[in-house]
Amino acid sequence: MAGIKAPRGVRDILPEESWKWAYVLERTEHISHCHGYREIHLPVFEQTELFSRGIGETTDVVEKEMYTFLDRGERSLTLRPEATASMVRAYLQNNMHSEQQPVKLWCAGPMFRYERPQKGRYRQFWQIDVEALGTSNPLVDVEIINVALALFEDLGLSNLDVVINSVGCPECRPAYRDELKAYFQDHLEDLCDTCQNRFDRNPLRILDCKNEKCREITAGAPDIYSSLCEDCRIHFDKVLEGLKMLQIPFHIDKRLVRGLDYYTKTAFEVLSGELGAQNAVCGGGRYDNLSEAIGGPRLPGVGFAAGIERIVLIMEQQGCDFGPKPSVDVYVIAADDLSREEAFYVATELRRNGIRADLDFLERSMKAQFKSAVSKDSVFTCIVGEKEISRSVVTVKDLRTGEQSEISRKDLAGYLQPRIRP
Numbered sequence: 168m169a170g171i172k173a174p175r176g177v178r179d180i181l182p183e184e185s186w187k188w189a190y191v192l193e194r195t196e197h198i199s200h201c202h203g204y205r206e207i208h209l210p211v212f213e214q215t216e217l218f219s220r221g222i223g224e225t226t227d228v229v230e231k232e233m234y235t236f237l238d239r240g241e242r243s244l245t246l247r248p249e250a251t252a253s254m255v256r257a258y259l260q261n262n263m264h265s266e267q268q269p270v271k272l273w274c275a276g277p278m279f280r281y282e283r284p285q286k287g288r289y290r291q292f293w294q295i296d297v298e299a300l301g302t303s304n305p306l307v308d309v310e311i312i313n314v315a316l317a318l319f320e321d322l323g324l325s326n327l328d329v330v331i332n333s334v335g336c337p338e339c340r341p342a343y344r345d346e347l348k349a350y351f352q353d354h355l356e357d358l359c360d361t362c363q364n365r366f367d368r369n370p371l372r373i374l375d376c377k378n379e380k381c382r383e384i385t386a387g388a389p390d391i392y393s394s395l396c397e398d399c400r401i402h403f404d405k406v407l408e409g410l411k412m413l414q415i416p417f418h419i420d421k422r423l424v425r426g427l428d429y430y431t432k433t434a435f436e437v438l439s440g441e442l443g444a445q446n447a448v449c450g451g452g453r454y455d456n457l458s459e460a461i462g463g464p465r466l467p468g469v470g471f472a473a474g475i476e477r478i479v480l481i482m483e484q485q486g487c488d489f490g491p492k493p494s495v496d497v498y499v500i501a502a503d504d505l506s507r508e509e510a511f512y513v514a515t516e517l518r519r520n521g522i523r524a525d526l527d528f529l530e531r532s533m534k535a536q537f538k539s540a541v542s543k544d545s546v547f548t549c550i551v552g553e554k555e556i557s558r559s560v561v562t563v564k565d566l567r568t569g570e571q572s573e574i575s576r577k578d579l580a581g582y583l584q585p586r587i588r589p
């Protein structure tokens with residue numbers, strides 16, 4: 168195609184797919200409300216500092232993946248790569264500490280990361296974000312994991328794997344970092360270039376490298392559990408107990424450290440075998456120091472983000488139900504050229520009565536209009552011609568049964584309504 172295309176890694180969500188998204192969002196709203204989470208709408212761009220300080224200067228997201236630009240007032244702004252930092256900023260800016268704690272919020276919207284596009288990985292993608300701010304109670308970590316699983320179950324997803332870990336806190340992580348470095352020191356030359364780079368700056372990230380050689384090396388790396396401080400250890404135990412209490416199966420994975428620096432204590436992911444290389448459908452954890460990192464007071468929080476593209480992908484592969492596909496109830500057909508305006512008027516009347524009606528605008532033959540009615544999955548056709556107009560009636564055909572009857576114009580909506588949505 169000549170002309171302008173969408174940028175690389177960015178795609179249109181066409182009507183054939185967008186109704187599936189609407190279903191996922193509708194169920195997200197339902198499940199979030201069931202668990203006491205209220206919807207918040209956050210800006211799509213923020214001051215760059217929010218992310219560089221919040222997510223961490225040495226993370227891939229901040230170093231390589233942000234869409235950052237100067238606005239006309241020379242301010243550095245960034246298209247949000249994730250929602251958690253914005254969520255915390257919104258909490259602080261809107262004095263939500265004066266509300267009853269925890270403040271439980273959810274949002275959904277597009278995120279932007281300059282990543283290498285592939286199946287399930289885009290440069291603009293949508294996330295569902297669910298967060299609980301203002302408590303360090305480990306049961307809230309369990310609630311958050313449970314919200315994610317309740318949503319996936321509601322959507323009909325199966326074969327999911329919950330993977331969990333503790334990444335400690337600023338008190339106990341430095342000792343673990345040192346222990347890891349001591350271990351990796353002996354294997355430095357065998358690590359991939361990226362991991363050699365991570366060795367000084369962020370050795371924990373070496374643990375989740377997907378490179379085969381690195382994975383062999385990290386298999387023997389020390390785990391964090393013996394380094395956890397008492398607070399982190401007790402917290403981790405309580406989260407695991409809570410998961411068991413709710414009968415949520417999980418795996419502990421010492422390699423799970425996640426790509427964002429702000430995580431403390433709990434880190435988790437929900438994985439699906441259906442997604443190939445991009446196997447995480449959801450990721451989250453606790454971030455008790457994020458608020459302080461962006462200049463706020465201490466504010467514990469925990470949450471998750473799930474990618475809508477990946478959810479829909481799994482649902483399609485697993486044949487999950489997306490609810491009824493939006494279709495037309497009635498297709499209004501003009502029997503002759505003189506009746507086209509009247510057909511438009513009839514369609515408008517039906518629409519004003521809450522009936523989904525459509526019609527032809529290309530002055531096509533009756534046969535072609537019937538074809539459109541069928542291709543749009545309409546339940547009824549209403550034929551309007553000179554004969555009908557002169558007697559103030561419409562010929563209604565039920566496409567399910569083939570039954571045809573003449574209905575007076577004034578009774579039309581009342582006749583159709585119970586037959587469309589009984």
Ligand code: AMP
Pocket residue numbers: 249280282287288289290291292293294426447448449450451472473474475476477
């Ligand atoms: P993260 O914010 O990196 O923890 O990602 C949370 C979830 O967002 C992942 O589990 C994916 O479902 C989704 N996600 C992250 N990055 C992308 C991307 N580039 N394209 C599509 N989905 C993504």
